[in-house]
Amino acid sequence: MTKSELKIRAIENGTVIDHITANKALHILKILGLPDKETKNVTVAMNVSSSEIGRKDILKIENRELDHEELNQVALIAPKATINIIRDFKPIKKDKILLPEKITSIIKCTNPKCITNLESEPITPIFKVIQKYPPVVRCHYCEKLIKTEDIDKQFE
Numbered sequence: 001m002t003k004s005e006l007k008i009r010a011i012e013n014g015t016v017i018d019h020i021t022a023n024k025a026l027h028i029l030k031i032l033g034l035p036d037k038e039t040k041n042v043t044v045a046m047n048v049s050s051s052e053i054g055r056k057d058i059l060k061i062e063n064r065e066l067d068h069e070e071l072n073q074v075a076l077i078a079p080k081a082t083i084n085i086i087r088d089f090k091p092i093k094k095d096k097i098l099l100p101e102k103i104t105s106i107i108k109c110t111n112p113k114c115i116t117n118l119e120s121e122p123i124t125p126i127f128k129v130i131q132k133y134p135p136v137v138r139c140h141y142c143e144k145l146i147k148t149e150d151i152d153k154q155f156e
Contacts, residue, residue, distance in 0.1 A: 008043055014062040016084040017074060022047045024077050025057035029085075031073045031106060032066070039064050051082065066124035073106045075099040076151060079133045103127045105135055110150050114142040 020028060025044050029035070035042050043060040050056040057078075065085055066074070074081060075097040085093040105124050109116050116125040116139070127137035127146065134148040 003065065008045060008060070009062050010012065010089055011041070011043075011062045011086050013087050013088050014060065014085075015066050016086060017061075017066075017078070017080045018056070019050065019053060019057040020059065020078040020081045021053075022055035022057055024152075025059050027077045027152065028059060028074055030155050031077065032061075032070060034061065073105055074099050076103060076106065076135055076137075077155065079135055089133035099129055099132045099135060101129055103129065107137075107146070107151055107154050108127055109139040109142060109144055109145040110146055111139065111142050114139055114144065116141055 017028065023046060025046050029042070029044070039061060041060075041062040044059075045058040048058065049053050064085065071083060074083075076099065079097065079099050081097045083093075083095050083097060084091045104126050107125065107127065109125055109127075111117070114125075115121050116123045123141070126140035128140060130136045130138050130145065135151060136148065137146050137151070138144070139146065
């Protein structure tokens with residue numbers, strides 16, 4: 001190893017999210033509520049070289065396996081990411097993230113007049129996925145299209 005290389009330690013158990021769109025790892029941490037009291041070690045590599053996608057981010061989350069709902073949330077921010085579940089230092093499951101047909105509650109409708117944005121109407125936002133890459137969703141209630149840029153702004 002040369003002086004310019006940094007070795008990232010393997011995790012014994014947990015989740016590795018790879019092939020995250022460059023500079024989106026912090027958005028994913030925010031969605032997942034990390035770091036938190038239970039999750040002791042979270043490793044973030046940002047804007048690293050990738051032969052597949054040019055530049056990418058990587059997240060290693062020790063002692064936590066993401067559930068189906070969390071994976072759906074990650075898919076909205078990083079639709080080309082891969083998930084590796086690690087047990088005893090070995091990857092036991094590797095999957096591409098799949099954006100579901102419907103997204104609920106993690107983003108808000110950008111239409112200020114949408115019923116989901118009225119304080120007097122506590123309604124959970126629901127969006128139908130119109131385009132998987134780059135993600136475009138449509139509000140179930142007011143039918144406003146929300147593009148990737150608008151989604152990203154909600155996590156900044």
